[in-house]
Amino acid sequence: MYYKTITHINRSAVVLLVDCSLSMKSKTLYHNTVLTKREVSFIVANHIIEELVVRCDRRKRMRDYFDVAAIGYSGDEAFSLLPSYGEGFVKVIRLAEDRPQPRTVYLKQRFPDNSIKEMPHIIYPWVETSASGASPMYDALLRTRALVSQWCKERENCNSFPPLIINITDGVCSDAYSTDLVDIAFDIRRLSTSDDKALIMTLHLSTIGDHDEPSEVYPCDLDCATCDQDRALMRHMSSLIPEELEPFISMCFREGSSGPYRALALNHTPCSILAILNIGSISTYLR
Numbered sequence: 001m002y003y004k005t006i007t008h009i010n011r012s013a014v015v016l017l018v019d020c021s022l023s024m025k026s027k028t029l030y031h032n033t034v035l036t037k038r039e040v041s042f043i044v045a046n047h048i049i050e051e052l053v054v055r056c057d058r059r060k061r062m063r064d065y066f067d068v069a070a071i072g073y074s075g076d077e078a079f080s081l082l083p084s085y086g087e088g089f090v091k092v093i094r095l096a097e098d099r100p101q102p103r104t105v106y107l108k109q110r111f112p113d114n115s116i117k118e119m120p121h122i123i124y125p126w127v128e129t130s131a132s133g134a135s136p137m138y139d140a141l142l143r144t145r146a147l148v149s150q151w152c153k154e155r156e157n158c159n160s161f162p163p164l165i166i167n168i169t170d171g172v173c174s175d176a177y178s179t180d181l182v183d184i185a186f187d188i189r190r191l192s193t194s195d196d197k198a199l200i201m202t203l204h205l206s207t208i209g210d211h212d213e214p215s216e217v218y219p220c221d222l223d224c225a226t227c228d229q230d231r232a233l234m235r236h237m238s239s240l241i242p243e244e245l246e247p248f249i250s251m252c253f254r255e256g257s258s259g260p261y262r263a264l265a266l267n268h269t270p271c272s273i274l275a276i277l278n279i280g281s282i283s284t285y286l287r
Helices: 037-055 092-097 137-153 178-190 229-237 243-252 270-278
Strands: 012-019 027-030 033-036 066-074 077-080 103-110 116-123 164-169 199-204 264-266
Touching (some): 033 103, 037 116, 037 164, 066 092, 137 178, 164 229, 199 229, 229 264
Parallel strands (some): 199 264
Antiparallel strands (some): 027 033, 066 077, 103 116
């Protein structure tokens, strides 16, 4: 269904999974700018948290709309990227109370005359990312399954808009086979509130020089052929956009196309990733 209005009574949850493994040191092209994947994950994860904070600021009054969990994974385990708030979910209104000192990052922007200029962007660094060690994505998904399962079972959440899980990664995993990852992603996508099932969305970051494939968001599932095995795996793990939401995707992202679509973003800009959160009631029906 995915029709439930997000309110301070019917809240929602967002889980950010952030790959912090050694492979995130490699370079990717992002927003017309060559950056390390670690730098991109830092920008995107913190943009998403900031966007959630802003959306809870209703006429200068913070409303309790979202629970947020941020999970990093590297070495041999997953871990909280918000350790000062504990290992699980934290209310966005608590994050708003503790907004960190901003940092400025510079990204290139293409203008209507086709010129490209480096422009400043303000980032509030709630989470810090890293790039070292192995990539225990399976452990991160196990942790996510436990968090989301418990959240959906709580009485105050059972009628809410279902949880959103956003995995920011280059697709490399060190602690499981591909079939194991697909299976646990399927388990997570079966978790639900009365409104519908949880959605897994993936921001896949490719390495410069690895297969000349286009950047896009919400690709048509039937046209999602790829020669990149990691990207193909991320496609299988990501949710299919529900039929109820296909008109929204067609209007905002895929004009002239039709579904089914995958909840997948390939090397996209911060603005495009934040637009992922416009699914369903999140942007247009906040009350």
